[in-house]
Amino acid sequence: MDSYRIILSGGGTGGHIYPAIAIANECKRRFPEAEILFVGAKDRMEMEKVPQAGYEIKGLWISGLQRKLTIRNLLFPLKVISSLIRARNIVKSFQPDVVIGTGGFASGPVLRVASGMGIPCVLQEQNSYAGITNKLLAGKVDRICVAYSGMEKFFPKEKIVFTGNPVRSSLVNLPEAASGSYGFFDLDPEKKTLFVLGGSLGSRRINQLIESQLPYFEKLGLQLVWQCGAMYYEQYKHLTSDTVKVYGYLNEMEHGYRISDIIISRSGAGSVSELCMVGKPVLFIPSPNVAEDHQTKNAMALVEEKAAVMLAEKDLDAEFKTVFGQLMDSGPSREELSRNIKKLARPRATEDIVDEIVELLNKRNE
Template identity: 70%
Template structure:
């Protein structure tokens, strides 16, 4: 039998959505006749991204609790009750064999109702510091797939399976030729290349830093591939030159990684997992504006294994040039970081997660 039914829920950010889509695609390749339904939060990016990936989605009226007292917080109990009622109806109507949650607000009500109805649930936690939703759901989940060591501080030890994070299926096979990559970007092999990744929307503080440091990069003879994000592209495209290439979004990541000598990046779980597979020297600048400061914790987990350099946003003005110069001029350090990164990579994460899901199929 392969006409199984799966509900996947996760969203709010790309970090929750893309793993869910990767898991669905792997399940679909094993069970072509299976049926899939995604459940997300209304008005969040999953409502657009999931249909683009070819899957149906239903939205719940749910948001997180704000950290300060706001009108939205007063609505939270009403939204939660509404979402639990709708989630209950969705689960009863769709009758899934397994429900998979990848984190984010919507997965809370959905997995809570599914587990109450006796349907096996699998959680996938991307970060080294578990999210609130997954921590609340852990008791009822059958399996919890994680990407970092030490997750028993958040979850029951016997349920944890270390699988790694799903990454783009083409990433492990990325074997782009450097010469081809240089030609794609219009850069030269004679000078080193720094790639700057601030996420698809961009990172204001990283963009401000790069703008300020362009002259410094020039004195070091460095070429820059700068993904500033679509929110900021109009502000920074004026810096486009023979040695600085500015993009709102980078579609050809195989060329981006092939061209890179050093990468400067945010430390979202997906980015960290990808960069480990690619095995490049990375300098992480975590976003301080995320729940439980999990990006800093993701980056620290690598720094502890000599697999990255970490600079906090608050230290950029005083520390960036010193730390960057230390990394840029020390080829041995670059080599060690790249090698240690590779050792932590888990390129078969999606398959490993789906193996765990298969064990729960009746």
């Protein structure tokens, strides 16, 4: 039987959306007749990105709690009740064989409802520090696919499967020939290239840093590919030049990865997993504005393996040139970082997650 009905839920940021799309694509590859439905949060980026990937999505009126008292917080109980009712209607109407949650606000109501109806449920936790939604759901789901060791401190040990995080398929076999990628950006193959990533939404602090350091990068003879985030593009596009290429969002990420000699990046779970596949020296600048400071924990997991360098936002002004200069100067150190980060890659993560889903589907059909 390959006419399965599958619901995927997760979103809010690219780190939750792109793994869900990768899992959906692998399910569709194995089961071409499968019907796949996404459930996301209204007004979040999944409502745009999922249809672009060719899948139907339904939205819930849900958001997270703000750290300070706001009108949105007062609405939170209403949103939860509304989302649970809508999630129940969606699940009853669609009648899925399995439900997969990749984190984010919308996955909470959907998996809560589905697990209560006895439908097999899988959680995919991208981070080294579990998010609150997934921690609340852990007791109700059948499998929890994780990307870091030591996750039994958050989840029941018997449900955990170490799979790694899904990455876009173009990175699994990142071609070595970079000549076409230099041409894509109109950059010089003879110069060293810095690739700057602020996450799917962009990073105000990283953008401020890069703008202030452009003369320093020029002095070092570097050329830049700079993904500043769609909401910052108007502010920084005037800095585009022969040696600086500014993008709001880069769909063809593999070109940037292929020609980069050093990468500066946020340390969201999806970015970390992709960068392990790419195997280039990375300076992580974690966002301090995320739940449970999980970006710092993600980056530290690599730093402890001598697989990356990390610098906190609060230390950028005082220490950036020293840390970055050491990265530039030390060829052997860069080579060691490349080797060690590549060892942490999980190229079969998406397939391994879908293997777990298939096992649950087979059990249900016995």
